[in-house]
Structure formats: structure tokens, C-alpha cells
Amino acid sequence: MQEREFKxxxxxxVEFIHDESKYVAYEKYSYWRSTFRTFFKSKFNIFLITxxxxxxxMAFLYPVFxxxxxxxxxxxxxxxxxxPGDGHLFGTDSLGRDIFARTWYGTRTSxxxxxxxxxxxxxxxxxxxxxxxxxxxxxxxxxELYNIVMNVPQTVYLIILSYILRPGFWTIVIAKASRGWLxxxxxxxxxxxxIRDSEYNIASTCLGTPLRRVVIKNIIPFLVSIIIMExxxxxxYVIGSEVFLGFIGLGMPTTSVSLGVLVNxxxxxxxxxxxxxxxxxxxxxxxxxxxxxxxxxFADSSDPKNHI
Amino acid sequence: xxxxxxxxxxxTMISIIVLSFLVFMLLRLMPIEGYFxxxxxxxxxxxxxxxxxxxxxxxxxPLRGYLNYMKGAIVFDFGRSNKIYPDVPxxxxxxxKAPYSGLLGLASMIISVILGCLMGLGMARGKNxxxxxxxxxxxxxxxxxxxxxxxxFIQVWITGLFMLPLLFYTDRPESWIMPxxxxxxxxxxxxxxxxRRFLIDEENKDYIKLARAxxxxxxxxxxxxxxxxxxxxxxxxxxxxxxxxxxxSLIIESLYSIPGLGGLLLTAINEMxxxxxxxxxxxxxxxxxxxxxxxxxxxxxxxxxxxxxxxGV
Numbered sequence: 001m002q003e004r005e006f007k008x009x010x011x012x013x014v015e016f017i018h019d020e021s022k023y024v025a026y027e028k029y030s031y032w033r034s035t036f037r038t039f040f041k042s043k044f045n046i047f048l049i050t051x052x053x054x055x056x057x058m059a060f061l062y063p064v065f066x067x068x069x070x071x072x073x074x075x076x077x078x079x080x081x082x083x084p085g086d087g088h089l090f091g092t093d094s095l096g097r098d099i100f101a102r103t104w105y106g107t108r109t110s111x112x113x114x115x116x117x118x119x120x121x122x123x124x125x126x127x128x129x130x131x132x133x134x135x136x137x138x139x140x141x142x143x144e145l146y147n148i149v150m151n152v153p154q155t156v157y158l159i160i161l162s163y164i165l166r167p168g169f170w171t172i173v174i175a176k177a178s179r180g181w182l183x184x185x186x187x188x189x190x191x192x193x194x195i196r197d198s199e200y201n202i203a204s205t206c207l208g209t210p211l212r213r214v215v216i217k218n219i220i221p222f223l224v225s226i227i228i229m230e231x232x233x234x235x236x237y238v239i240g241s242e243v244f245l246g247f248i249g250l251g252m253p254t255t256s257v258s259l260g261v262l263v264n265x266x267x268x269x270x271x272x273x274x275x276x277x278x279x280x281x282x283x284x285x286x287x288x289x290x291x292x293x294x295x296x297x298f299a300d301s302s303d304p305k306n307h308i
Numbered sequence: 309x310x311x312x313x314x315x316x317x318x319x320t321m322i323s324i325i326v327l328s329f330l331v332f333m334l335l336r337l338m339p340i341e342g343y344f345x346x347x348x349x350x351x352x353x354x355x356x357x358x359x360x361x362x363x364x365x366x367x368x369x370p371l372r373g374y375l376n377y378m379k380g381a382i383v384f385d386f387g388r389s390n391k392i393y394p395d396v397p398x399x400x401x402x403x404x405k406a407p408y409s410g411l412l413g414l415a416s417m418i419i420s421v422i423l424g425c426l427m428g429l430g431m432a433r434g435k436n437x438x439x440x441x442x443x444x445x446x447x448x449x450x451x452x453x454x455x456x457x458x459x460x461f462i463q464v465w466i467t468g469l470f471m472l473p474l475l476f477y478t479d480r481p482e483s484w485i486m487p488x489x490x491x492x493x494x495x496x497x498x499x500x501x502x503x504r505r506f507l508i509d510e511e512n513k514d515y516i517k518l519a520r521a522x523x524x525x526x527x528x529x530x531x532x533x534x535x536x537x538x539x540x541x542x543x544x545x546x547x548x549x550x551x552x553x554x555x556x557s558l559i560i561e562s563l564y565s566i567p568g569l570g571g572l573l574l575t576a577i578n579e580m581x582x583x584x585x586x587x588x589x590x591x592x593x594x595x596x597x598x599x600x601x602x603x604x605x606x607x608x609x610x611x612x613x614x615x616x617x618x619x620g621v
Contacts, residue, residue: 148323151597155558160589163577164334236452243454248558249578267460277460285453292452 031221031304038301045297052290055283059111062104102257103280107287109169109252110259114238117173118231121180126227128181129188133196142189146182154179158241162250169252172245176238184230191226195219225302232295236288243284259284313605320601327593328381332374335586340367343582344390386587391579398587402569406554409561409568412484413553416491421546423492424499429535431500432507443500450497456559459490463563476564487564491557495549499542506538544607548599555592 039045058065132142149157161175195201195218204214239259245251246260254261263284266277300306340361344352352360361367380386386398393401431443450458463486467474473483510516511534519529554569561571569588576584 147319148326151323151600152327152593153552153555153596156555156589156592156596159573159577160331160334160585163585164337240454243456244559247456248562248574263454263457267456270460270464281457285457288452288454289448292448 034304034307035225035298035302038306039298042297045294048290048294048297052287052294055107055287055290056111059104059107062101062108099262099276099279102262103283106257106259106262106280107283109257110239110242110284111235111287113169113172113242113258114235117176117180117238118234120173120177121184121234122227122231124177124181125184125230126188126223129185130192132185132189133192139189142185146186149179149182155244158245159248159250162245167245167250167253169256172242172251176241180234187230188223188226191222192219195222225299229295229299229302232291232298235291239284239288309608312608316601316604320597323597324594327597328378328590329374331586331589331593332377333370335582336367336370336373338580338582348390381587381590387583389581389584391581392575392584398584401572401584402587402591405567405569405572408478408566409557409570410554412487412491412560412566412568413557414550415484416488417495417549417553419488420492420495420499424496425503425539427496427500428503428507431504432511435508443504447497447501450493455494458493459559459563462486462490462493474564476566478567483564487560487566491560502542503538506541507534510534510538540607540610543610544603547602547606548596551595551599551602552592554595555588 128142132138157179158175161178162171165171165174201214201218204218205211242251242258242260243263244260246258246264251260251264252258254265259280262280263277266280270277340357343361344357349357358367367373384399386402389396389398389401427443427446430439434440463474467486470485472486473480475483476487477483516529516533519533520526558570558574560566561568562574565571569591573585573588573592576588
């Protein structure tokens with residue numbers, strides 16, 4: 001073999017160009033920036049996020065824009081079952097209560113319910129799942145518990161718990177969360193098992209990466225995206241269950257205002273006054289569909305395979 | 309294989325026992341008014357009521373009450389209904405109502421398996437194209453919008469559109485159409501989602517690439533390799549679904565007033581008739597547990613990998 005001499009003037013220093021570096025190497029790769037960039041690349045996602053933000057803000061801040069009280073019934077006969085129009089944007093119900101105010105108020109109650117349940121599910125689920133995955137001893141009893149609880153059809157489970165406890169806000173929280181954490185826990189357990197023993201983590205450990213860095217850089221991003229997705233996806237399910245429980249008479253008490261109560265009230269007067277059902281339900285449907293799509297889209301963009 | 313079945317059977321029995329025990333104990337906490345009709349309650353003294361409750365296993369030693377109840381349950385004797393159908397044995401009620409739920413459920417299951425698989429196939433073939441978009445829109449709507457809402461709109465609007473009856477009549481076959489269709493909507497979406505996912509997973513596997521590289525006919529690959537392997541995981545859920553059709557759909561049976569078991573549970577809840585609620589919940593849970601058991605066994609027969617891994621242990 002002929003020896004070759006490399007002279008310094010054969011090479012020049014190349015400037016770092018951000019856009020090109022994407023195609024060559026991942027030197028400036030940041031997981032979160034890439035996730036959000038992928039997510040906001042789609043105009044549809046931006047639209048959904050904006051719309052959901054506006055709706056959620058509206059549900060919590062509607063008294064600022066609108067002065068009607070959702071509870072104030074009216075003794076005046078002419079105020080009952082008014083068609084949508086001036087004064088009452090969505091009309092009034094059979095007791096003269098303003099449906100626009102009731103819709104936002106109900107949305108707030110149901111969103112609050114959904115957020116609390118999602119929070120309980122996810123926090124307990126992630127902790128339990130992490131322990132379930134890491135500690136071998138708990139694996140058997142936890143799996144047995146999971147199998148026994150999941151063997152009961154979800155509707156039957158919801159019904160029996162709401163039947164035994166007194167129907168109400170916290171009953172729904174208990175009934176949903178006592179089951180929901182298990183499925184998230186199982187999901188996290190499977191993920192933890194896969195991540196813990198995956199080759200890139202073993203490689204990192206072999207190369208001397210401290211455990212702290214492995215946890216922060218390799219494991220947390222994986223779990224956080226799952227957590228956000230699960231939270232977003234559980235909101236439509238919670239709202240759906242609340243409406244269902246209201247229908248079978250085990251939901252929120254009819255004196256309170258929630259989407260389940262609204263849907264069931266609107267359903268009863270649908271034949272004569274269809275707007276009493278249509279307006280509230282279209283907002284329910286829009287919120288649940290948006291959360292569902294956002295959850296799925298976010299899951300897609302949090303997958304590093306879709307980042308390039 | 310035998311060892312596996314015995315092991316799974318043992319697990320199933322334990323699940324059923326634990327479940328029935330928990331449900332039985334929890335229902336003992338309910339107010340006792342739920343065990344009497346109004347006249348009975350007013351015409352008896354508290355001491356007499358106490359005696360009746362002990363006899364039925366609601367008061368007194370919990371374990372003995374449970375064992376007595378289960379002894380009856382095994383021979384399909386759940387006591388008698390008191391408020392809704394005074395003095396009719398609960399088992400007679402169940403036998404009378406189960407066929408309606410079961411028939412509706414079976415019909416809807418056949419429809420949803422066929423349509424759902426077709427839809428999943430279409431979506432996977434036209435991935436990221438028009439059929440996929442339409443299918444996804446359908447799935448998202450069905451999954452995210454509360455069921456009660458769209459089922460109610462279907463009952464009110466679509467039945468009118470096709471001049472079908474708004475309620476269910478046992479002697480008018482055309483009144484069966486809408487309940488079956490509405491019952492299928494959810495499960496069509498379910499089958500389509502999973503079949504699409506499994507098909508796409510399967511399509512990207514190495515052996516399919518090899519088959520393509522060998523120059524095999526695309527249709528042949530799809531039919532004999534991709535579809536066959538993708539359908540297998542769905543088999544797991546079929547028995548549970550089939551058995552659960554007997555329990556009926558609470559929403560649909562109540563909307564169309566179908567005299568089925570789901571509707572019976574709703575009436576029992578509204579009337580607070582504890583004995584009936586207990587019997588129905590036990591039956592529904594047992595059906596689900598047994599369905600999952602059969603699904604597991606079926607999977608072991610269909611998928612050779614499960615058998616191998618079990619023998620290795």
C-alpha cells in the first residue's frame with residue numbers, strides 16, 4: 001500500500017448550517033423542540049389548539065363576558081322555552097334558564113371532572129406502573145389485580161360503584177379513577193420494561209452515563225409524551241361516561257349543571273324544542289373530538305421517528 | 309397445552325369467586341328498603357324484616373350468606389324479584405329476556421365484523437389517501453362524541469328518514485333494523501381501527517418485503533400473508549364480545565324500549581331492587597370473564613407462538 005500524506009490545506013472548515021445539519025447529524029437535536037415543531041407544522045393542529053384554548057377559557061371565564069346566571073329560573077311564562085335570539089343566545093329551557101350560560105357552566109363542571117380524573121389516573125398510574133415495571137416481586141399480584149378488575153365490563157363497573165355510593169361529582173371521580181389508574185399503570189409498566197432493557201440504555205450505561213442522565217434524557221421524554229397523550233385522550237372518555245351515567249340516573253344530581261345533565265334535559269324536550277339539545281351537544285362534541293384528535297396528533301409528533 | 313388450559317381455568321374460577329364476593333359484600337351496604345316492596349315494608353315489624361333479611365343472606369354472617377347465595381347461583385337460582393315483577397323468579401326473567409338481547413347482539417356482531425374488517429382493509433390499502441381520511445373521520449366521531457348523543461340523534465332523525473318505527477316491537481321485523489345498526493356503529497369503528505393497525509404493522513415486516521422482492525403477486529401476499537396474520541389478534545376478542553351480546557346494550561335497549569337484559573338492569577337500578585341488580589351484575593361479569601377465557605384458549609390454538617412459549621416455561 002502506498003502511503004499518502006494529508007496536508008492541512010486539503011481541508012477547509014465548514015460553517016455550521018442549522019437546516020443542513022438536520023439531514024446530516026443530530027448534533028443540535030432537542031427532543032422537545034422537535035416535538036413541538038412537528039406538532040405545529042400542521043395548520044390543522046394550530047387551529048385545534050387555538051379553538052380548544054378559546055373554549056376552555058370561555059368555560060372558565062364566561063361570567064366576564066356574559067351576565068346570565070345558569071341557575072336563575074324564571075316564573076314568567078313567556079320566558080320559558082324561548083327560541084335562540086336576542087338576550088338568550090341559545091334560548092331558554094323549560095324553567096326559563098339561559099341555555100348559553102348553562103352550556104358554559106356545564107362545560108366547566110365536566111372539564112373540571114375530566115381534569116381531576118385524568119390527573120388522578122395519570123399520577124397514580126405512572127407511579128404504580130413504574131414500580132410495577134421495576135420491582136419484580138409486585139409484578140404477579142399487580143397483574144392478578146389488573147386481570148380481576150379489567151374482567152368486569154367497564155359499564156357494569158361504573159354502574160355498580162355509582163349505585164353503591166351516592167351519585168355525585170366525587171362518586172364519578174372515584175368510580176372512574178379507581179379503574180383508570182390500572183390501565184395506565186399497565187401501559188407504563190410495559191413501556192418501563194421495554195425502555196429499561198432496551199439496547200440504547202444498556203449502551204449508555206456501559207459508556208458510563210450516570211443514571212440521572214439516562215433517566216432525564218432517555219426515560220422521562222418517553223413517559224412525558226405518553227402522559228400528555230393519556231391525559232388528552234381521557235377527557236372525551238370521562239365526558240362520555242358522565243353523560244352515560246346521567247342517562248341511567250346515576251350521574252350528577254339534576255340540581256347541578258354538567259354536560260350530562262344538560263344532554264339529558266335537552267333529550268327530554270327534544271321533540272318540541274330541538275335547539276335545547278343541539279346547541280349544547282355540538283359544543284360537547286366539538287370539545288371531545290378536538291381533545292381526541294390533539295391527543296393522537298401529539299402522540300404522533302412525540303414519536304422521534306416522525307421528527308426528520 | 310392441557311397445562312395451559314387448566315392454569316387459565318383456575319385463574320378464571322378465582323376471578324369469578326373474587327368478583328362475586330366483592331359485589332355481594334358491597335351490595336350488603338345498600339339500604340335494606342331495596343329488598344322489600346312497599347306493602348311488605350309497611351306491614352312488617354323491624355324484627356320480622358330482620359328475619360327475612362337474614363334468611364336471604366343480606367344480614368347475619370356475611371360468609372354464610374355469600375355461600376348460600378352462590379349455592380343458589382350455581383344452579384341458576386337467584387331468588388325472586390319483588391318490586392318490578394312481584395314474586396317472579398329472577399332466573400325466569402333472565403331466560404325470558406336474554407334471547408332479545410342475544411339476537412340483536414348477534415346480528416349486530418355479524419354486521420360489524422364484516423363491515424369493520426372491510427373498512428379496516430380499505431383504510432390500510434389506501435393509507436394516507438381518501439379512504440383512510442374518511443374512515444378516520446368516522447372512527448374519531450364515533451369514539452369521541454358521547455354515545456348517547458349520536459344514538460339519540462340517529463333514533464330521532466334517521467328512523468324518520470327511512471320511515472322506520474321509532475320503538476321496538478317484537479312482532480315487527482322492520483323495527484329491529486335501527487337498533488341493530490346503532491349497536492354496530494361503535495364496534496365497526498373498533499374492528500376497523502385495530503385491523504388497520506395490525507395490517508400496517510404486518511405490511512412493514514421483513515418477510516413481506518422478502519415476498520415482494522421475490523416477485524410474488526401483490527394480491528397473493530395481501531390475502532395469504534398480511535391479512536391472515538393481521539386477523540389473528542382480533543380472534544382474541546370475539547368470544548367475549550359474543551357472550552357480552554347477551555347482556556345487551558343499556559343505552560340502545562332503553563332508547564328503543566327493547567325487552568332485553570340491559571334494559572332490565574336499568575329498571576332495576578331506578579327501582580333500587582338490589583337482588584335483581586346483584587344477579588344481573590354477577591351474570592354480566594361472569595359472561596365477560598368466561599369470554600376472555602375462551603378467547604385466550606382460542607388464541608393459543610390459532611397462534612402457535614403462544615403454545616411454544618408456554619411449553620418452554
